[in-house]
Amino acid sequence: MGKLRRSERLAAMVKTLVDQPAGLFSLTQFAEMFGAAKSTISEDLGIVKDSFERFGLGRVETFAGAAGGVKYLPELPMAAARDFVVQLCEQLKAPDRILPGGFLYMTDLIFSPAVAARIGEIFATRFRGLEPGYVLTVETKGIPMAMMTARFLGLPLVALRRGARVTEGTAVSINYLSGSDHRIQSMSLAKRALPRGARVIFIDDFMRAGGTARGTYDLMAEFEAEVVGVGVFMATTEPRKKLVENYTALTVLDQVDEEERKVSVRPAAWLGQA
Amino acid sequence: MGKLRRSERLAAMVKTLVDQPAGLFSLTQFAEMFGAAKSTISEDLGIVKDSFERFGLGRVETFAGAAGGVKYLPELPMAAARDFVVQLCEQLKAPDRILPGGFLYMTDLIFSPAVAARIGEIFATRFRGLEPGYVLTVETKGIPMAMMTARFLGLPLVALRRGARVTEGTAVSINYLSGSDHRIQSMSLAKRALPRGARVIFIDDFMRAGGTARGTYDLMAEFEAEVVGVGVFMATTEPRKKLVENYTALTVLDQVDEEERKVSVRPAAWLGQA
Structure with a gap:
């Protein structure tokens, strides 16, 4: 040698x-x-x-x-973050993403490792200063971006489950009202997954009324943990009043018009102007 | 400048x-x-x-x-892969990981970004030669390692869901028998998630009888896709005969002895001797 x-x-x-x-x-x-x-x-x-x-x-x-x-x-400069989100919004506007019921198909994008990595870099840049100790998400679609956020912050990832599992041991479960359709949902977390007093950031792919994020606050209270930040890839304009006060969205979905085959989506204001 | x-x-x-x-x-x-x-x-x-x-x-x-x-x-030399798996096995042997029913708690490990990244590197090294076009997994616990495998292979990640979702559009679903407890399970995939004729590798965290992997073959047949490789983080020794012929496991679980508080787990033979 x-x-x-x-x-x-x-x-x-x-x-x-x-x-x-x-x-x-x-x-x-x-x-x-x-x-x-x-x-x-x-x-x-x-x-x-x-x-x-x-x-x-x-x-x-x-x-x-x-x-x-x-x-x-890892740290992504704001201009690069904005360029990336602008370009993603263009992809999201493709009319063939519109699903019956006015839903928007975006699984291919948020499950793309390159996209998830970029989103993770943006969230890591945004939340590092809050000194979180854990990145929290809820199964399933938020996992890739939450995983990359955790990776870039050097933190463990913790995923809430939609129901308790036998392979997780003793768990704490809560029921909560989904903010948009008022259905009762439940989520649970293994008791051993989080120590008391942890500082967590919650990362998810989508927020309408914020019921899931709200539920996370309630579940975290059971762990005496503090939610120091909430980041979502996409938030809808309506309802304007969400069930959580503070959150960071990367994109804002104004409308999915099934009739006109038009998707109105834009980068969140905090990313600045081009 | x-x-x-x-x-x-x-x-x-x-x-x-x-x-x-x-x-x-x-x-x-x-x-x-x-x-x-x-x-x-x-x-x-x-x-x-x-x-x-x-x-x-x-x-x-x-x-x-x-x-x-x-x-x-990305490519991890075999000796480094083995060292990593040996060390993971040591961590898995901790008696406090034993859950009622003889289950083993390992979510903290496989959701650790550093561990998921290493596992992804090993699978990427192992499967690159098969020239897959997609990495497939099934929700939930396999997602982080499948994500990192996809990232290191530069491929899209596709996650099968346990049920069809309204946010995915038209989906193909199959029912299958879980090999270990003979319960009927179902999984589904959005039609648009995979083109006809795709070459996929299937990555999951755990295999007992191989029912889920077998189900994946059946679902992929509906997409005229070919499963060119199966990789699991952990496979049990029993039943010896799995429902799929070929798979690559990183670790082998011989036994979880609830009474003696003893976990017998070891690196798979293909990783070689120290």
Whole structure:
């Protein structure tokens, strides 16, 4: 094994950092991995940091001292987030997505790994500052984007189930009223899935009245957990008053007009203007 | 904006490649992004390729000619795969994972983004050669690992639902007998979710008798799709005869002894010896 050039070392270092978002690596680890001095590794990391900053590829945070090291924190610049959401809205407007009953077919998009990853990056950027400890979602369609959000925040993912399962052990269940059609729904979570006092963000694909999000607050109260943020991929304009006060939507669905075969959907205002 | 050093260019290039596994980038794209000659980019990619090979970080494939470019293909060396699975088995043996009825709690592990990513990398390495076009799973617990498998193969993810949904449009449903307890189950898939003639791999968290996997074959027949591979995180030793002929398990569950509080689980034989 010949001597490693700086460029080879950098390639492997970036790959290692990006493979484990928000993971802490010590300078010693890298020094051993590459057979280089810690001062050299430190210089390398400076280069990575500059490069990521210049190209809007996320943040590289270095920590000094004995517990020192480096972390890669995924972060999508606002302009890139908006461009991505604008382009997704265009795809969502395709008339053949309109289903009987005025529903909109979007499973193919939110289950696309590339799309889920981008959404996860946007939510991670938006919610990191709230210092959550867990990412919560409810089965099924929110799981891919919640998974990627958790991955980019370096957090565990916890999925609420629509009913209690024998393979989960003792669970806490609640019944709640779905805000839009007033049907009784239930969701449950294994007791061991969340420690008391956890800070969680709730991620889901769709919000109409906000009944599911509201139910999540109630279920989290049973765990003495705090919901510090709510993020949904799409929220409807109506009803204007949702059952939760604060939430971040990426897209706003104004209307699905079955007759005219027209979908009115747009990026949320907080993403800014083009 | 000063002149870019090779090391800065490499850092951004690796980040871009790793962010989009199996995505094709043309040399022209990179040349424009970095304001460098294509010959320079080509040299850079040679360095990345060597470095990834040396550290077992995956494959970098370059294509010559007009349609030329470069792809990063995630690939976990067999020894690393085995080490990871051995370590997971140790975690699974914790007696407090034993649930009433002899079930094993493992949701925390398979919903951990880092674990799901590693599992996805192993399945991607194992199944890439079969040239699948889609990754299929069934809700709910298989979704995170199937998602990461799809991400690392650069493929769409398709999730079978336990019942038909109004938000999916016309769906094809089948009923099947669960192999272990002979209960009738059903699963469905939106007609538009899969084109005729697709090649799919099926990924799930758990296999006892293989009824769900068998059902997947039947449902795929309705789509004239071909199941070219089946991967499960855990398969039980009993029943020895599964309802599908070929499958790849990462771990084998011999027994959960409720009385003795003992879990017997081990890495599958194909992962080799330590």
